[in-house]
Amino acid sequence: MPELPEVETTARGLQKRVAGDTIEFVWIGNKTNFLKSPAEEVVRTLTGATIECVRRVGKHLVIDLHTNETPAKSKRSHARKTGSAKTRTQKSVSANSTAVSVAAENSQAQWIIHLGMTGRVLVCDPADPPAKHTHLVAELASGRQLRFVDPRRFGRVQVAAGSAFQAPGSEPIGADRGEFATLFHRSKAPIKSALLNQKLLSGVGNIYADESLFRAGLRPRRRANSLTRAELQRLYNALQEVLAEAILAGGSSISDYVDSSGEAGYFQLQHRVYGREGEPCLACKTPTKRIVIAGRSSHYCPKCQK
DNA sequence: ACTATTTCCTGGATGC
DNA sequence: TGCATCCAGGAAATAG
Numbered sequence: 001m002p003e004l005p006e007v008e009t010t011a012r013g014l015q016k017r018v019a020g021d022t023i024e025f026v027w028i029g030n031k032t033n034f035l036k037s038p039a040e041e042v043v044r045t046l047t048g049a050t051i052e053c054v055r056r057v058g059k060h061l062v063i064d065l066h067t068n069e070t071p072a073k074s075k076r077s078h079a080r081k082t083g084s085a086k087t088r089t090q091k092s093v094s095a096n097s098t099a100v101s102v103a104a105e106n107s108q109a110q111w112i113i114h115l116g117m118t119g120r121v122l123v124c125d126p127a128d129p130p131a132k133h134t135h136l137v138a139e140l141a142s143g144r145q146l147r148f149v150d151p152r153r154f155g156r157v158q159v160a161a162g163s164a165f166q167a168p169g170s171e172p173i174g175a176d177r178g179e180f181a182t183l184f185h186r187s188k189a190p191i192k193s194a195l196l197n198q199k200l201l202s203g204v205g206n207i208y209a210d211e212s213l214f215r216a217g218l219r220p221r222r223r224a225n226s227l228t229r230a231e232l233q234r235l236y237n238a239l240q241e242v243l244a245e246a247i248l249a250g251g252s253s254i255s256d257y258v259d260s261s262g263e264a265g266y267f268q269l270q271h272r273v274y275g276r277e278g279e280p281c282l283a284c285k286t287p288t289k290r291i292v293i294a295g296r297s298s299h300y301c302p303k304c305q306k
Numbered sequence: 307a308c309t310a311t312t313t314c315c316t317g318g319a320t321g322c
Numbered sequence: 323t324g325c326a327t328c329c330a331g332g333a334a335a336t337a338g
Contacts, residue, residue, distance in 0.1 A: 117332065118315090151317070152331090153314080153315055198333075297331085
């Protein structure tokens, strides 16, 4: 299940393999509820676009494109979208005061993919048999294909004009310590819920939330605003550590391991609490507990975590 | 203005 | 063996 480290690993792999390539043709399947932008807008934006860069923004995969789309068309279609998209449009437009930079902005577009629970982006040979639940195929000038596969369709695909896509919250990696503390100081929600709230930090999912809380010695039900300065510091350190280790594990595998369907192999970080209900805590042997917070499984050691 | 719960989805695991 | 039921979870929608 892709969280920040997996998305980072995927982004690096894709950057390495498809940057500089051009999308020549786009196919979209029958089930289109994974699209956040209208299908025709996705097709229009992607077709003929050159992939400049693939990167991670929060839990989103962002593919920066150079397009041939005309400014007028791009603006009108973009304006149909919902609140947050409008805000971004306004931002990106207002940031460009001269006509020249507006024109430059409009030859840029972004293909934004959220992998949800089961989403994957594969680099395939056209001869590779399509995986079940393949919802979008982009044929590349190099002769290869990018395929979006997602059985559960929790993943989301959208396109946007410009290059200003932002995640709803702060970037967890290298977040400022003070800012990190401020984010959680205001929230009365359980710290576990606050960690999962993408409007605070973008990119932390269920597994790494549990792992961070375990390393920080904090119970998931603790109210975020009850954490002391020292506890927030421990949580900050734990989160940085967990994410860095997970990316390292993924990063070491991506360079030399890509399976037959072009999928990067995730060598996941060894979980210390996640999914270990009833098993002895690795530090003190107390059986690991599992509770449900905000509808999510939360694992913790009742002795080590206060 | 909050937080908490439900809903969307399918495949794999479990139970009878 | 086969069928029904449950469970996993990111994030939007809905409820409290």
